[in-house]
Amino acid sequence: MTAAIQEGEQHTLRETFANALIITRREVRDSFRDWRIIGPIFVLTLIFPLMAQGATGLFVRFFESSGATGLLPAFLPLLPMIVGFFPISISIVIALETFVGEKERRSIEPLLSTPLTNTELYLGKTLAAMIPPLLASYIGIGIYLGALIFGTQAWRPEFDLILQILALTTAQALVMVTGAVVISGQTTSTRAANLLASFIILPVALLVMLESFIMVTNNRYVLWYIVGGLLIVDAILFTTGARLFNREELLGRQLDTINLSWAWRTYRKQFIDGARTPLEWWARAWRAVRLVRGHAVVVILIMVFVFAGGFAVARVRTDLRITGTTMSGNVPTLLLALAARPPGVNAVVEQGVRVVLLATLLSVMSFGVLGVVAPMAPFALLGYVLGQPVWSTSGVESYLAIATLHVLLEAPALIIASSAALRLGMTFTQPNKQETVGERFLRALADCGRLFFGVVLPLLIVAGIIEVVLLPALFGGR
Amino acid sequence: MIETHGLTKQFGEFVAVNDINLNVAAGQVFAVLGPNGAGKTTTVRMLTSILKPTAGTARVAGFDVVRQSTQVRAAVGVLTEQHGLYERMRALEYLEFFGRVYSLSTDETRKRGLALMDRFGLTDALTKRLGEYSKGMKQKLALVRAMLHDPQVLLLDEPTSAMDPQSAKQVREAITDLRKDSRTVVLTTHNLTEAQLLADSIGVIRRGRMIASGSFEELAQRFVGDPVMHLALGSAINGTASLIGELAQITEEGPDWLRYRTPTPTQTNPAVIKRLVEHGASVVSLSPLQMNLEDVYLNIVEEDEVAHGHPMKGAKSS
Numbered sequence: 001m002t003a004a005i006q007e008g009e010q011h012t013l014r015e016t017f018a019n020a021l022i023i024t025r026r027e028v029r030d031s032f033r034d035w036r037i038i039g040p041i042f043v044l045t046l047i048f049p050l051m052a053q054g055a056t057g058l059f060v061r062f063f064e065s066s067g068a069t070g071l072l073p074a075f076l077p078l079l080p081m082i083v084g085f086f087p088i089s090i091s092i093v094i095a096l097e098t099f100v101g102e103k104e105r106r107s108i109e110p111l112l113s114t115p116l117t118n119t120e121l122y123l124g125k126t127l128a129a130m131i132p133p134l135l136a137s138y139i140g141i142g143i144y145l146g147a148l149i150f151g152t153q154a155w156r157p158e159f160d161l162i163l164q165i166l167a168l169t170t171a172q173a174l175v176m177v178t179g180a181v182v183i184s185g186q187t188t189s190t191r192a193a194n195l196l197a198s199f200i201i202l203p204v205a206l207l208v209m210l211e212s213f214i215m216v217t218n219n220r221y222v223l224w225y226i227v228g229g230l231l232i233v234d235a236i237l238f239t240t241g242a243r244l245f246n247r248e249e250l251l252g253r254q255l256d257t258i259n260l261s262w263a264w265r266t267y268r269k270q271f272i273d274g275a276r277t278p279l280e281w282w283a284r285a286w287r288a289v290r291l292v293r294g295h296a297v298v299v300i301l302i303m304v305f306v307f308a309g310g311f312a313v314a315r316v317r318t319d320l321r322i323t324g325t326t327m328s329g330n331v332p333t334l335l336l337a338l339a340a341r342p343p344g345v346n347a348v349v350e351q352g353v354r355v356v357l358l359a360t361l362l363s364v365m366s367f368g369v370l371g372v373v374a375p376m377a378p379f380a381l382l383g384y385v386l387g388q389p390v391w392s393t394s395g396v397e398s399y400l401a402i403a404t405l406h407v408l409l410e411a412p413a414l415i416i417a418s419s420a421a422l423r424l425g426m427t428f429t430q431p432n433k434q435e436t437v438g439e440r441f442l443r444a445l446a447d448c449g450r451l452f453f454g455v456v457l458p459l460l461i462v463a464g465i466i467e468v469v470l471l472p473a474l475f476g477g478r
Numbered sequence: 479m480i481e482t483h484g485l486t487k488q489f490g491e492f493v494a495v496n497d498i499n500l501n502v503a504a505g506q507v508f509a510v511l512g513p514n515g516a517g518k519t520t521t522v523r524m525l526t527s528i529l530k531p532t533a534g535t536a537r538v539a540g541f542d543v544v545r546q547s548t549q550v551r552a553a554v555g556v557l558t559e560q561h562g563l564y565e566r567m568r569a570l571e572y573l574e575f576f577g578r579v580y581s582l583s584t585d586e587t588r589k590r591g592l593a594l595m596d597r598f599g600l601t602d603a604l605t606k607r608l609g610e611y612s613k614g615m616k617q618k619l620a621l622v623r624a625m626l627h628d629p630q631v632l633l634l635d636e637p638t639s640a641m642d643p644q645s646a647k648q649v650r651e652a653i654t655d656l657r658k659d660s661r662t663v664v665l666t667t668h669n670l671t672e673a674q675l676l677a678d679s680i681g682v683i684r685r686g687r688m689i690a691s692g693s694f695e696e697l698a699q700r701f702v703g704d705p706v707m708h709l710a711l712g713s714a715i716n717g718t719a720s721l722i723g724e725l726a727q728i729t730e731e732g733p734d735w736l737r738y739r740t741p742t743p744t745q746t747n748p749a750v751i752k753r754l755v756e757h758g759a760s761v762v763s764l765s766p767l768q769m770n771l772e773d774v775y776l777n778i779v780e781e782d783e784v785a786h787g788h789p790m791k792g793a794k795s796s
Contacts, residue, residue, distance in 0.1 A: 011548070019579070030564065106561075108562070109558040110556065110623065111562075113526050113556040114551055114579045114580065115551040115580065116579060248528065248529050
């Protein structure tokens with residue numbers, strides 16, 4: 001547990017929680033004295049649910065008059081979810097103020113001078129940011145449901161829906177708060193923290209849209225996976241925040257000026273890596289592959305896992321539709337057609353570059369997780385495609401040869417790019433006391449750049465040439 | 479009680495504190511002087527285990543500031559440069575919060591808190607929100623917070639900076655009492671009179687280095703020189719200077735007065751008076767010229783400037 005993360009922290013888990021709650025109690029009490037927090041919470045908790053109840057009536061009448069009452073069960077669950085979501089959005093305001101607000105009010109140093117450990121401070125403040133909005137959210141949902149149950153509306157939500165909405169609301173609040181607390185601990189002004197909050201608000205807004213879509217399309221079981229995923233993200237955010245939290249940095253950083261020249265110098269230094277000639281740089285870029293060795297192991301394991309998964313699925317499902325085509329029976333033809341009429345070197349390289357760039361972008365937004373998932377997904381397809389002739393015992397040699405040549409250089413390129421993206425995304429979760437997160441991120445980004453230009457791109461070009469020149473030569477006549 | 483060896487703190491390439499060696503015993507008041515940005519606050523923050531030293535070691539109340547940071551923070555009371563109060567709280571509520579943080583019982587907190595509030599004349603403001611306090615009251619309450627858990631070591635950053643003379647006197651008396659109770663006090667201040675009045679020893683920090691330390695007398699001796707005596711005569715000085723010049727080094731003279739410097743006033747002064755009386759001169763008074771910490775401090779700084787090749791403009795020399 002994080003109780004012993006920081007140097008010099010010697011409190012037991014029980015003491016840690018007890019001490020954290022001292023902070024929580026004070027901060028919650030303070031929050032309830034701030035009209036800027038209480039005002040919106042009051043409106044969102046008491047007034048908004050009643051408005052939503054009115055909206056439910058409008059929904060019901062609209063669907064009834066349109067003769068679409070069958071759609072009501074899909075649409076109505078959206079309202080309690082929204083009623084629960086609005087109050088927790090306030091949590092972000094409180095959480096963003098957590099550390100940086102105290103720093104601006106100059107009340108942080110007396111607190112940092114107390115015997116409380118970093119974990120206690122961090123946990124106490126995180127709980128304090130979460131409790132008032134979460135309570136407001138539960139009360140809001142309660143009022144809304146109470147008005148439905150005891151009111152005139154015909155709709156009575158099932159118990160499992162209520163449970164699901166409460167779980168979803170709690171998981172979302174946890175993610176928003178832990179994310180905002182990480183930001184608050186790393187910025188130097190509330191203004192900067194508010195600007196950076198878009199990194200939380202935008203993904204959560206997208207998530208709410210996705211959840212709404214899932215609800216409307218009546219695939220509510222998927223929401224439990226989202227709850228699970230959110231809890232994992234929350235655990236990552238909390239441990240990351242606790243590890244990044246540092247008394248010293250909190251007091252030390254005074255400015256939040258964007259230093260582009262410093263950023264460029266840091267990036268450039270890492271990118272060039274002391275090379276004096278392009279050839280030396282290229283040799284160093286290849287040597288830099290060693291930097292992502294550990295990450296490559298993870299990527300390869302995932303690759304093997306997804307390939308095996310696709311291969312196994314091919315045994316039980318031969319009729320999967322992929323990009324609009326039913327794969328059953330087409331696989332051998334498809335592979336041979338691909339080998340005989342490849343799309344051109346440019347197209348092969350462009351596709352690879354798109355995947356790598358997308359993986360890098362997604363990695364930054366997901367602590368590295370999606371940086372691996374996106375490039376590895378085609379290997380599931382490859383497993384499925386190769387599994388079909390194997391399971392149908394229709395002679396696998398040719399297809400295996402095509403597939404091997406196809407991935408011979410493309411796979412190493414994607415493994416290296418994916419490993420570099422994973423490393424980049426993980427810079428946020430693996431703080432290093434010797435350098436700031438920004439410095440570490442820029443250096444990892446520069447490593448991504450030199451690995452891409454020095455290693456991945458040449459591999460993709462050669463892979464494209466193999467696909468376009470070698471494969472048609474070998475299999476064009478078949 | 480406080481012991482540091484080669485204490486150093488670097489922020490990137492900037493050396494904020496460089497090789498500080500301290501030894502402050504229990505019951506001593508140590509004043510840290512120095513211009514803004516000299517490294518005083520950084521030193522205090524290292525002694526509070528908020529900042530981790532880049533090099534060197536420090537022990538406070540017997541605990542290592544790096545390995546036993548929690549114990550260090552439990553053993554020290556800190557008055558920070560900014561009072562840092564929670565302005566929506568009331569005084570007692572505020573003290574109870576810090577009492578819980580320092581593992582004091584509510585009764586103990588109230589007892590100690592009320593006694594300290596009374597001592598600093600804050601009892602009437604107990605029910606006010608802290609946002610309504612004046613600057614001086616806030617400073618005093620912050621001091622109450624620092625003293626609440628009866629720490630062995632107090633680190634006080636500019637304790638009287640925002641106070642009226644009466645409040646400042648209360649604080650000075652409190653510091654004197656802390657010394658009597660064998661508490662160790664480190665005082666960072668720009669108020670040289672206060673430092674001279676309260677401190678057993680004084681350290682001057684400049685550009686991160688401790689350029690001088692010792693008692694006031696030791697520093698005065700080292701940086702200003704031997705004591706200067708002021709001799710007032712009943713008549714014109716006529717030839718008196720030559721009589722005294724054989725016994726001490728005359729530094730200044732007027733129509734009926736002169737000043738001389740001597741390393742041993744207890745021996746020189748009787749000899750001077752004896753000679754003057756023998757020669758029929760009437761002595762009105764003979765007294766040491768009062769030196770103050772400001773003279774000493776400015777000499778220390780000037781010497782440091784000269785040593786680094788940047789003579790200080792406007793520095794006072796004696």
